Amino acid sequence: MTHGKVWASVVMAVGLGITSAPIAMAQGSQENTVPPTMVILDASGSMEQADAGGKTRMDAAKEAAHTFLDGVSDDSELGFITYGTGTSNAPEEREAGCKDVTTLAPLASGQVDDIRGEVDDIEASGYTPMGPALRQAADELPDEGARNVVLVSDGLDTCAPPPVCDVAKELHEQGIDLIINTVGFLVDDEARTELECIAEAGGGRYLDANDADSLAESMRVLHTRSINAYETDLEEYEGSDSETTPTEIPADVDTFSSPLHYSGAALNSINGDAQHWRVPVEEGERLAISALTVQPPSFGGLTDNRYGMSLEFDDSSCLGDTWSQVEPNSAQGTQTAAGITKITGEDCGADGYVDFSISRRGNFLKGQDIPLELKITRFAGEDTSDVPDPEEESEVPEIEIPDDTVTAQPGTWFDDAAELPDGNEQGVSADIVPGETHFYKVPVEYGQRLAAAIATEGTDVEGGRGISVDRLDIKVYNEARQPAMNSEGITLETESSTTFGHAAPLNYRNIEDGTVPTRMLFQDGAQYISVNYKRLSGSDNEEVGDGEQHTARYSLAAVAEGEPQPGPTFREKSSDSPDAAGANEPSDSSDPATESVDAAASSEGMGVTTWALIALAVLVIAGIVGGFIAKTRKTGTK
Incomplete structure (x- = not known):
């Protein structure tokens, strides 16, 4: 140099x-x-x-x-x-x-x-x-x-x-x-x-x-x-403490916030206080629900920081699967509870609703509420007849981080996640301070899998007495904001790069036919990578202040590996329900990184009736415009 x-x-x-x-x-x-x-x-x-x-x-x-x-x-x-x-x-x-x-x-x-x-x-x-x-x-x-x-x-x-x-x-x-x-x-x-x-x-x-x-x-x-931190500004629908009178979420609301109350339940408690919500559904829908913590960035906190969070469906006949990606020894970074229902019909949602609850346990932030963001994704009228059999779990393909990297401007949440370049051609580098979380996204199609690598370059943060954890925690989510990989932790002293990613190619049929490691891999579109600088010590949990913070540095590269395959199709949007989701749901419709993928998938999912109505509308508009022009010309010749 x-x-x-x-x-x-x-x-x-x-x-x-x-x-x-x-x-x-x-x-x-x-x-x-x-x-x-x-x-x-x-x-x-x-x-x-x-x-x-x-x-x-x-x-x-x-x-x-x-x-x-x-x-x-x-x-x-x-x-x-x-x-x-x-x-x-x-x-x-x-x-x-x-x-x-x-x-x-x-x-x-x-x-x-x-x-x-x-x-x-x-x-x-x-x-x-x-x-x-x-x-x-x-x-x-x-x-x-x-x-x-x-x-x-x-x-x-x-x-x-x-x-x-x-x-x-x-x-x-x-x-x-x-x-x-x-x-x-x-x-x-x-x-x-x-x-x-x-x-x-x-x-x-x-x-x-x-x-x-x-x-x-x-x-x-x-x-x-200064630290970059996300604060939710979504409309709040606070979960009810009563199972018989859950908080009802309007059919046109897919993301909202709620305080997650401190229950006082021990971490190993099977039952504890829960907060309850109700979601209106139509027959033939499948719901993916995720709840993610967005508490302020923090570090330290080995004292009374045990934490647990889970999501349950009140009607067991609705249960498809649930996931809880929570660090029991610390709630630093983003913690997630998620679940997916069976297809609604005679057994699940027969009364037009699906009820679910979220429980919190442990002493982390004792006596304090923790902000949650919840997302509801709807998959309506799924047709998987063209979807191939899902593949079994296999090793994530090794990729190398290019020697030359560009400096990243990572996002602080899903909504502003920075799209990563093709990792075969370009990697990124970024600096991160203790307690901070970075968000990136990579478009991945059905039949492909996310393969990524991260390498740390050390930190100037002094070790201090009682430090037991000083590492980067990596998580991957799909567009439904549900976990798509078990979390990966790497210490800042790790010299070689660490590979992570999907356990198998994305396939919607993984919901029903996948194994434990692959059932999370059911949704294509943007796959989100979060990187959190986790620091634990014997001190109390401390919220990161507004002052200057010292940093660690890492490099990151990611690719969509494999050849695309056919995905599912879904029924068109009904007149009084949210967008059908999954392959044709533009979960971030203003996001230019996914607009083209969403538009193509939406076209694939539109039925003959929808196209006929569009064609009819075009003809009607053309007739009105043509009549207006003719009338104008006739008036002009008088």
Whole structure:
């Protein structure tokens, strides 16, 4: 790795927390959570020295700036400052040189190309006024909220007093959300000590780029940023405490929220308090119901953190299958209870309703409600006559993560999950903080299976006393938001990549004919991958705050492996019930990643009657338009 690329990684890692260009089809609604950042680039006379690679340090810095800017998203608020370009470093020019600070680009978004041109024109020559540069950077940033300064230098401040550490402390104390980070490039011990002092006084971190080879791994993970967290805003239908008077969900509601009450039941209790709902159904429907926790990100919590959650159908004749993907030792991340019914008819739903309940057990978040999001997916009038026999469980095909990865902008939930590129051609990398969960999606057709690989690149989070778990937890869901794989956990020290994915190709007949590992693999469309940074320790469970958090880094690649096969068809939408679901349900109709798949599947599921009605409507409209045009022409000739 060249010093230029090393510097780019340093600046990007410490300063911007991966202000990434979104990967393919990342949601436009994804908010940029990286704080406004001013980068200060040293252009003093010492930057004209040649480094070990034969380039001047200034040339390496310019190369670094270009590499750095390649990874900056359009919505990132970024500014650039330099010093030392307007004078020489001769003694007689010291007074002017210590005021020689230039804002190349004021803080703004969408100005990457402008900054490139300004950086190319820099010529190093003068003094090193770090204190004035820090003040100017602080003045360029907003007065409130998280904001970031990154100072990159190869030497000592040559314009004290006041000491630059005092300046950094003063600025940081003016607003605790102002963080000052520093990077030292080929610095001696004296300069390193000063830059470390600046970072400590400024509430930030120092990164030493003196040894490029040894830092190549660590500089990718040594950055700070705010946590990205999801909060549900769905309409609430709180589950009833009474089995005889369950909360009824309107037929046109497929996603909703509810608080999940603390029941006080022990984790090993068979029976406990439950919350109850009722769903209207039509004959010939099959329901897939999922409930997922969305509690705030947290870590720690080995004390009283046992947790359990399950879903049950009140009428046993409706039971097709249920799944509970819950971590009994911790409810960090997303926990899921899910179930699927038999086809409604004489036995199940004969009165026009299906009732279900969710139970919570254990002492995690004792006495507190946990927010739930629930999703109901309807499969109506299924026809599987063209669907081949399902395949048995087999090893997930091995895939390799490409050497070159793009920086991901992962989602925080299913609704804004970022679509992964074809893993045969491109992988992604992302940084994650303890307690955070990332969401991605991969379109997979019937007959195909998801095959993915993830590799960790370490963390700068200090181990601390009593840490028992420090890992990434990976889960896979289908469009019904039901588990499609047993969860996979990998420690941050794992050197090799870990393969995960579907136990067999997707096949709707797995609902009835699949084995225990494959019965979850019944729905095509988007398959969602969640990555959670789980951290357990002997401390109480702590909610992650709004401040800066240190990160771990991982790389991820995924493919849809295998050849597509025919899927089921479903009856058309009835006049007074929700959309028929499954292969023809556009569960995220506004999602461009699945629109084409959903449209094709919807066409396949539409019956002759529907097409006849559409054709009739077209003829009627054509007749009206034709009559209007004829009348207009006749009137115009009078």
